[in-house]
Amino acid sequence: MREEVSAGGVVVFKNAILLLRKYNGDWVLPKGKIEEGEDKKTTALREVKEESGCRASINDYLGEIHYTYRENWDENKVVHKTVYWYLMETNSIKTNAQREEGFVSAEFIHVDRVLELAKYDDEKEIIKVALKKIKNQTR
Ligand code: ATP
Secondary structure (H helix, E strand, O other): OEEEEEEEEEEEEOOEEEEEEEOOOOEEOOEEEOOOOOOHHHHHHHHHHHHHOOOOEEEEEEEEEEEEEEHHHOOOOEEEEEEEEEEEEOOOOOOOOOHHHOEEEEEEEEOOOHHHHEOOHHHHHHHHHHHHHHHHHHO
């Protein structure tokens, strides 16, 4: 079984969170693979920038998720994946979705709608952790 490790971000601007829409219509958080020798935080910030055009900074660590998938739908090529997530902040909603990376749009979605839109349950859980932390910050 192959292991893959990525890092990504829940990027906050005021009361909205950045989601990316893939060609197939799925809404996901920005993330990408950790390169050799690269720090997780550096990866997360780099991937947010590369996929969405958004410059952000890290405020906190949110947790990790695990899932498995089959490479090219091949029964024998199971990939076990870990993704580390960071809470990030940005001061501009200007985005530029990277079509070459498979994304048709990058949008800041209001916190009240973000959980309905996000495709994966494990990403929803990470968004919930982020929403809790944001609420505590503004109290
Ligand atoms: P990365 O963005 O880390 O470079 P990638 O785009 O190469 O990754 P993934 O986004 O991990 O690959 O997608 C590989 C497979 O896993 C796809 O079939 C996708 O539908 C599925 N997948 C992606 N994210 C999740 C998730 N959070 N939970 C469960 N399955 C997922």
